[in-house]
Amino acid sequence: MLDMKYDGADLRSKRRPRSWIDRVWSFFASVKVGLWLIGLIIVGSAIGTIFPQEMYIPQQLPASQYYTDEYGTPGTIYYTLGFHNLYTSWWYITLIVMLTLSLIVVSIDRFFPLYKALKNQPVRRTDRFMRGQRLIGEGKGSDEQIDAFGDALKAKRYQVKRDGDALLAEKYRFGRWGPYVNHIGLVIFFIGAMLRVFPAFHTDTLEWVREGDTVPLEATDDEYYLRNDQFILEMYDPENNAEDAKFAEAIEKAGAVPKNYETELTLFKKTGTNEDGSPQLEEVDTGSTKVNHPFKFEKYEVYQEQYSSRPEFLSMSFNVADKETGDVYGPFTVDLTNPETTYDLGDVTVKLNDLYPDFEVKDGQPNTKSPRALNPAFFMAIDTPDGTTESNLIGIRLNVADEENRYAVQFAGTEMASTSGLRVKSDSTYPVLIVGGIIFMVGIVMGMYWPHRRIWIRRHGETDVLVAGFTNKNPSSLNREITPLLEKHGLPIWEDQARFEKKTDDNSTNERGES
Amino acid sequence: MEWIQWSSRLLFIAFILYAVATVLFTIAVSGMRKDRNVNRIAYGKYAFMLAVIGFIAQMGYFILRWVGVGYAPVSNLYEYTTFFGMMMVLGFLVVYGIYKNDVLGLFAMPVALLVIAFASMFSSEVAPLIPALNSVWLKIHVTTAALGQGILAISFASGLIFLLNETSMREQSKSRTWLEVTMFVLMCTLGFILVSMLFKAIGAGGVVEFTNDRGTQESYEYFMPMLFVPEGAQLVSGASGLSLELPTFINTLKLNTLIWSVIAGVVIYVLLRFVILRKRVAEALQPLAKKVDLDLADEISYRSIAIGLPVFILGGLIFAMIWAQIAWNRFWGWDPKEVWALITMLIYIYYLHMRIQRGWTGTKAAWLCVGGFAVIMFNLVFVNLVIAGLHSYA
Ligand code: HEM
Numbered sequence: 001m002l003d004m005k006y007d008g009a010d011l012r013s014k015r016r017p018r019s020w021i022d023r024v025w026s027f028f029a030s031v032k033v034g035l036w037l038i039g040l041i042i043v044g045s046a047i048g049t050i051f052p053q054e055m056y057i058p059q060q061l062p063a064s065q066y067y068t069d070e071y072g073t074p075g076t077i078y079y080t081l082g083f084h085n086l087y088t089s090w091w092y093i094t095l096i097v098m099l100t101l102s103l104i105v106v107s108i109d110r111f112f113p114l115y116k117a118l119k120n121q122p123v124r125r126t127d128r129f130m131r132g133q134r135l136i137g138e139g140k141g142s143d144e145q146i147d148a149f150g151d152a153l154k155a156k157r158y159q160v161k162r163d164g165d166a167l168l169a170e171k172y173r174f175g176r177w178g179p180y181v182n183h184i185g186l187v188i189f190f191i192g193a194m195l196r197v198f199p200a201f202h203t204d205t206l207e208w209v210r211e212g213d214t215v216p217l218e219a220t221d222d223e224y225y226l227r228n229d230q231f232i233l234e235m236y237d238p239e240n241n242a243e244d245a246k247f248a249e250a251i252e253k254a255g256a257v258p259k260n261y262e263t264e265l266t267l268f269k270k271t272g273t274n275e276d277g278s279p280q281l282e283e284v285d286t287g288s289t290k291v292n293h294p295f296k297f298e299k300y301e302v303y304q305e306q307y308s309s310r311p312e313f314l315s316m317s318f319n320v321a322d323k324e325t326g327d328v329y330g331p332f333t334v335d336l337t338n339p340e341t342t343y344d345l346g347d348v349t350v351k352l353n354d355l356y357p358d359f360e361v362k363d364g365q366p367n368t369k370s371p372r373a374l375n376p377a378f379f380m381a382i383d384t385p386d387g388t389t390e391s392n393l394i395g396i397r398l399n400v401a402d403e404e405n406r407y408a409v410q411f412a413g414t415e416m417a418s419t420s421g422l423r424v425k426s427d428s429t430y431p432v433l434i435v436g437g438i439i440f441m442v443g444i445v446m447g448m449y450w451p452h453r454r455i456w457i458r459r460h461g462e463t464d465v466l467v468a469g470f471t472n473k474n475p476s477s478l479n480r481e482i483t484p485l486l487e488k489h490g491l492p493i494w495e496d497q498a499r500f501e502k503k504t505d506d507n508s509t510n511e512r513g514e515s
Numbered sequence: 516m517e518w519i520q521w522s523s524r525l526l527f528i529a530f531i532l533y534a535v536a537t538v539l540f541t542i543a544v545s546g547m548r549k550d551r552n553v554n555r556i557a558y559g560k561y562a563f564m565l566a567v568i569g570f571i572a573q574m575g576y577f578i579l580r581w582v583g584v585g586y587a588p589v590s591n592l593y594e595y596t597t598f599f600g601m602m603m604v605l606g607f608l609v610v611y612g613i614y615k616n617d618v619l620g621l622f623a624m625p626v627a628l629l630v631i632a633f634a635s636m637f638s639s640e641v642a643p644l645i646p647a648l649n650s651v652w653l654k655i656h657v658t659t660a661a662l663g664q665g666i667l668a669i670s671f672a673s674g675l676i677f678l679l680n681e682t683s684m685r686e687q688s689k690s691r692t693w694l695e696v697t698m699f700v701l702m703c704t705l706g707f708i709l710v711s712m713l714f715k716a717i718g719a720g721g722v723v724e725f726t727n728d729r730g731t732q733e734s735y736e737y738f739m740p741m742l743f744v745p746e747g748a749q750l751v752s753g754a755s756g757l758s759l760e761l762p763t764f765i766n767t768l769k770l771n772t773l774i775w776s777v778i779a780g781v782v783i784y785v786l787l788r789f790v791i792l793r794k795r796v797a798e799a800l801q802p803l804a805k806k807v808d809l810d811l812a813d814e815i816s817y818r819s820i821a822i823g824l825p826v827f828i829l830g831g832l833i834f835a836m837i838w839a840q841i842a843w844n845r846f847w848g849w850d851p852k853e854v855w856a857l858i859t860m861l862i863y864i865y866y867l868h869m870r871i872q873r874g875w876t877g878t879k880a881a882w883l884c885v886g887g888f889a890v891i892m893f894n895l896v897f898v899n900l901v902i903a904g905l906h907s908y909a
């Protein structure tokens with residue numbers, strides 16, 4: 001049997017290599033090389049899942065220490081070999097690049113010969129050609145029988161051509177282009193993925209926005225501003241919500257389970273700058289972003305990625321009480337985003353000497369852990385009518401003051417706000433990836449669901465008939481489609497020349513050469 | 516709650532129907548004439564009909580559970596694995612529709628049964644859906660991926676048929692050894708199911724508390740008698756008896772389950788091999804596999820891969836990327852589950868390209884079908900339970 005996949009066409013890669021270009025070409029056009037590449041990518045990819053990649057490890061520890069601490073010697077080896085960043089390693093990328101080259105070369109190498117071979121298909125084929133096919137039958141038959149058989153094939157949506165004593169019936173030729181289409185789609189996809197290496201093609205920033213705040217979006221070069229109107233965190237509530245009642249048992253076990261994270265927001269566009277340097281903003285859109293439903297504008301997408309589980313304080317209100325008389329002064333309100341330094345309450349005046357938004361004591365000194373108002377504490381000085389000054393350190397569950405003091409600061413209320421972590425992204429490689437992906441998928445479907453089938457008949461002399469069949473997949477299905485027709489019209493029945501040989505005894509192991 | 520009880524009943528009915536269908540396929544194949552792959556006895560037809568009715572019952576399970584929980588029931592290991600079993604049955608029905616081959620039923624249905632029984636070992640409790648999983652893309656991605664895997668899994672059945680058919684049982688060979696290993700792994704899965712049911716029924720197991728690597732208190736709830744416990748574990752309930760203490764970085768709970776499954780697998784295997792069959796398990800199955808000729812077995816493998824792979828690529832990779840982009844704002848993150856989906860695709864791509872090479876079909880290709888199924892199961896079981904990533908349902 002001959003290799004009839006490309007009707008015996010001449011492939012550049014199969015010629016004897018002459019120059020080094022030919023050698024490189026043959027290398028990348030070789031399916032064996034392709035198999036090696038795919039195999040190595042499988043093994044490499046699998047290794048990368050043995051331990052977590054660096055991007056997934058907790059950030060408190062440096063990687064060099066983490067892998068050893070957590071996984072002992074195997075971890076150290078893993079880290080030393082660079083497997084903690086395997087998918088961006090030079091060798092993994094090289095494999096992908098070689099695969100891409102291979103896809104390009106093999107497709108060019110085979111496409112044109114195949115195209116030519118299928119385009120100019122003679123109906124009359126040589127005996128040698130026909131006997132080279134997988135399905136072949138010889139016997140007796142007449143022109144009438146061949147005609148009737150041709151009509152039967154037409155009913156099965158074959159395209160049937162006659163040329164004197166010969167017949168060619170063909171179906172689903174376009175399925176043959178499937179592999180080429182899918183390979184090209186894949187190449188486009190890989191190119192898209194490689195473009196992402198250049199920062200110019202995408203932007204990606206995380207913005208922390210407190211409820212009520214309006215922030216410029218760095219990803220848009222401050223052209224757009226977002227206001228967080230409200231952050232919504234909903235929990236499953238089996239007691240009050242009939243819908244959720246069925247989950248009561250599971251929630252009992254797991255504790256509170258969140259149902260929805262959502263930020264309602266307003267989008268502004270900057271139209272100019274005011275005299276005081278503040279931006280002039282024009283409202284463009286309102287909407288919301290929640291998990292699985294990003295907010296979109298222009299080419300940007302805003303994702304609800306995180307939220308601060310501890311809301312921030314917007315403002316805190318206090319009273320000042322006179323311990324002797326019981327008189328109460330105030331309340332006054334400290335706006336934490338824009339605190340004033342003095343609060344005049346009539347008889348007494350409060351001075352805000354120091355503010356720690358996220359208070360802690362470090363090395364015996366007051367300190368702030370972060371600039372966010374999570375746990376504010378204040379140094380307040382009270383100017384009394386007697387002309388003395390009493391100092392207080394006030395915070396949440398914190399009130400440090402002299403016992404002798406006449407005045408005491410009391411909490412009168414707080415106003416809190418949640419903070420959303422919004423991921424603002426744009427990526428101009430998406431269209432390339434999407435186009436590549438679609439072409440790839442179309443090619444796969446084309447190639448896999450439409451098997452190319454061809455049937456040739458040729459009459460020699462008056463009654464000698466040769467029947468041959470080709471398919472690029474599922475010969476027994478072709479057999480089941482055509483054999484009954486051959487039988488019905490009295491034409492020779494064909495045999496599959498490439499069957500796994502029937503075993504005469506159990507010890508023989510046979511493999512066939514596939515075309 | 517009503518809905519969910521009814522859905523469980525339907526699932527049970529489906530399971531029984533599949534089991535009866537398997538028995539009928541066995542009878543059909545035993546009485547099959549060796550030549551021509553043609554079966555003149557109607558048992559195969561009845562078996563197929565039962566499988567169809569079973570599938571409809573299982574669809575009923577799926578729909579009722581959907582109504583009951585309020586979201587597509589593919590969002591934890593129990594639901595997903597059950598659905599995967601159902602898709603395997605669907606894959607079988609599709610391929611059976613093309614080739615009408617009873618031997619395929621004899622090999623494919625037990626594997627699907629095993630998968631569904633395995634699923635029932637996970638907690639079927641109704642749990643609320645977290646926001647990240649609350650998306651239409653979850654339904655689309657998971658159902659299509661499972662359908663693809665279900666069809667691909669049929670190539671495992673036909674691959675086994677091919678290998679059983681063509682491996683000589685009289686002579687030592689790699690194929691003969693690995694076939695027996697494959698049988699043993701299937702026995703261990705069965706063993707896991709049986710011991711889980713047994714120990715749950717008699718209430719063996721217990722709870723221990725211990726200090727883990729990070730210095731915090733943790734407790735393990737055992738459902739099987741404790742063979743292994745963490746170093747310094749305190750017994751809270753149950754009996755520890757003969758337990759062995761192991762360093763705390765080893766998850767003794769999972770190890771315990773694994774070892775019990777292997778013990779049960781060994782017991783089943785030894786019983787079959789030395790008491791019931793008195794020969795290799797593969798050897799006992801060989802006469803049944805021989806009722807299909809090699810070409811047909813090989814073509815069924817290729818066909819189910821040709822049908823299943825595009826579905827899998829669409830669901831397991833393309834829809835997965837779309838969803839990952841929407842939910843996690845990156846379409847690809849090299850999370851273990853994603854990587855193993857990619858590996859699944861590449862294994863079958865390797866298979867297809869191998870067939871282009873002359874002389875690389877046959878045994879090697881059939882082994883790749885077995886390997887492909889191993890990767891699918893690995894991604895389902897191991898990646899979910901052991902390598903915890905973003906996708907982890909646990
Ligand atoms: C991940 C990468 C690849 C994918 C997804 C892919 C996909 C495919 C598919 C689905 C087919 C159709 C197979 C069939 O009909 O049985 C195919 C055919 C083919 N592939 Fe690939 N392929 C890949 C890489 C490669 C590489 C690296 C090479 C080359 C060395 C290659 C060479 C071929 C050839 C020669 C064919 C047959 C073409 C024909 O039938 O005319 N492929 N490919």
